[in-house]
Amino acid sequence: MSCAGPGGGSNDVQWCFSQVKGAIDDDVAEADIISTVEFNQSGELLATGDKGGRVVIFQQEQESKNKPQCRGEYNVYSTFQSHEPEFDYLKSLEIEEKINKIRWLPQKNAAHFLLSTNDKTIKLWKISERDKRPEGYNLKEEDGRYVDPNTVTALRVPVFRPMDLMVEASPRRVFANAHTYHINSISVNSDCETYLSADDLRVNLWHLEITDRSFNIVDIKPANMEDLTEVITAAEFHPNQCNTFVYSSSKGTIRMCDMRAAALCDKHAKLFEEPEDPNNRSFFSEIISSISDVKFSHSGRYLMTRDYLSVKIWDLNMETRPVETYQVHEYLRSKLCSLYENDCIFDKFECCWNGNDSVVMTGSYNNFFRMFDRGYQQDVTLEASRENSKPRSVLKPRKVSTGGKRKKDEISVDSLDFNKKILHTAWHPLDNIIAVATTNNLYIFQEKLN
Amino acid sequence: MLPQEVNSIEEKMISPEKAEEAKLKARYPNLGNKPGGSDLLRKRLQKGQKYFDSGDYNMAKAKIKNKQLPTAAPEKTEITGDHIPTPQDLPQRKPSLVASKLAG
Numbered sequence: 001m002s003c004a005g006p007g008g009g010s011n012d013v014q015w016c017f018s019q020v021k022g023a024i025d026d027d028v029a030e031a032d033i034i035s036t037v038e039f040n041q042s043g044e045l046l047a048t049g050d051k052g053g054r055v056v057i058f059q060q061e062q063e064s065k066n067k068p069q070c071r072g073e074y075n076v077y078s079t080f081q082s083h084e085p086e087f088d089y090l091k092s093l094e095i096e097e098k099i100n101k102i103r104w105l106p107q108k109n110a111a112h113f114l115l116s117t118n119d120k121t122i123k124l125w126k127i128s129e130r131d132k133r134p135e136g137y138n139l140k141e142e143d144g145r146y147v148d149p150n151t152v153t154a155l156r157v158p159v160f161r162p163m164d165l166m167v168e169a170s171p172r173r174v175f176a177n178a179h180t181y182h183i184n185s186i187s188v189n190s191d192c193e194t195y196l197s198a199d200d201l202r203v204n205l206w207h208l209e210i211t212d213r214s215f216n217i218v219d220i221k222p223a224n225m226e227d228l229t230e231v232i233t234a235a236e237f238h239p240n241q242c243n244t245f246v247y248s249s250s251k252g253t254i255r256m257c258d259m260r261a262a263a264l265c266d267k268h269a270k271l272f273e274e275p276e277d278p279n280n281r282s283f284f285s286e287i288i289s290s291i292s293d294v295k296f297s298h299s300g301r302y303l304m305t306r307d308y309l310s311v312k313i314w315d316l317n318m319e320t321r322p323v324e325t326y327q328v329h330e331y332l333r334s335k336l337c338s339l340y341e342n343d344c345i346f347d348k349f350e351c352c353w354n355g356n357d358s359v360v361m362t363g364s365y366n367n368f369f370r371m372f373d374r375g376y377q378q379d380v381t382l383e384a385s386r387e388n389s390k391p392r393s394v395l396k397p398r399k400v401s402t403g404g405k406r407k408k409d410e411i412s413v414d415s416l417d418f419n420k421k422i423l424h425t426a427w428h429p430l431d432n433i434i435a436v437a438t439t440n441n442l443y444i445f446q447e448k449l450n
Numbered sequence: 451m452l453p454q455e456v457n458s459i460e461e462k463m464i465s466p467e468k469a470e471e472a473k474l475k476a477r478y479p480n481l482g483n484k485p486g487g488s489d490l491l492r493k494r495l496q497k498g499q500k501y502f503d504s505g506d507y508n509m510a511k512a513k514i515k516n517k518q519l520p521t522a523a524p525e526k527t528e529i530t531g532d533h534i535p536t537p538q539d540l541p542q543r544k545p546s547l548v549a550s551k552l553a554g
Contacts, residue, residue: 021552022552023551032550048552050550054550056550076553079549079550092501092504092506093498093501094498095498096498119498182497182498200494200495225492228488228491228492228495231491280465280468282465282467282468282471283475283481284467284471334466334467334469336471337473341477442552
């Protein structure tokens, strides 16, 4: 069993290219744009969702004695069409099939379950293996055609024979019609019985077995829509306190709610907000403070939020300000005007923790992604590109030059490709293996082992 | 140096964000007359391509389908007309969406 290393900072861990999935050509079809990436709780399975409503699940192959120096590769395990485009007849609006989020359920038996959601509907999928099939029916031929009963002269007992492994995905539940606005988050509760779904203005609580009923637990819709000042951007259940969840807003605040306090959790139990310096306020302040992702640490002690320029770590016991703040790409602060004009300022970056909460990771532009080692207070910028895709080649740290003089190997801010954004990243829950999604490719990097 | 130039240099030193805001306001003078938040929020809530009605939507979808499946028509004329078709007779419904390239 491999154990998680201490961290991902530049001193400790060296990252190597392992695999890349997806087409090489530059002409990217809309449907192929990756919209979510998620490891399951053991890290054996890695799921991706895309704009075309499809889910692809990769499975890590068993570690072989032949190649002890690298951990198993991820190969396609199952792929299916999760959501299809729909039309809302009442509002004459098209409902996109894009998969916004995938969340795995903790495994309870041989089958795997995951929740996938688009803007309006959440589905529970069962992924199961079939490696034997019954043969020797009396009334059916092998190809399925029915036999004329009059021709049967003897009876036999059908037996199970091994067959090539078949992985089947079947929709077990469809949770529909509970959201007027667009779903941005789903989160499975630690009780493994319920989950929440959040849209721009409401958070709903579901029971995994019940599809025709959902409880509304947060509603921030104002009586008059003209008074609307903020929307919900993300929500997540606490990893081990089944009564606690948080939701973040477009104004940069996080509210923690306790479901034991009341049926409707409009009144927060805690409000995490960093005071703003009124002198620094600008037209962009609110936009760049909007939280695009919120993630509890595995321990449940900390909360991480991602806004446009930074990653913040909050201690659940301190609401007044974050305990750590990491600048992802501060050099963009002097480019906000053009980033507003090309809409990049509204890009929603996600963030993730490593298995022991010592390192956090998030994406940036130019296919760069950043890791911040909390313990060693080090950070590194790496790039996901086909140019660094020789097997087991070590990734070289990248640097963006901000001043006038550009050193060799540095890239200037004006040369950054803002169409190459890394919005979705995931870290294996136990090992130093990361999945990084560029627009239409999935990169898997592993820690260099000796 | 003109007073305006001195001012703008001072501002750049104070806050790059404010300098960017000034740039934006210079290009779009009407921006920010209403509170910037609610306009953007309302745009976010209304995300989704709007059609005039379901007929409009189906016409738009048909335009895409025509490009992708030009051979659908001749098969249909063979089946219908001669006899009442049974489910086994009809051509298999082609999956309308292609498999993901990640699985390729």
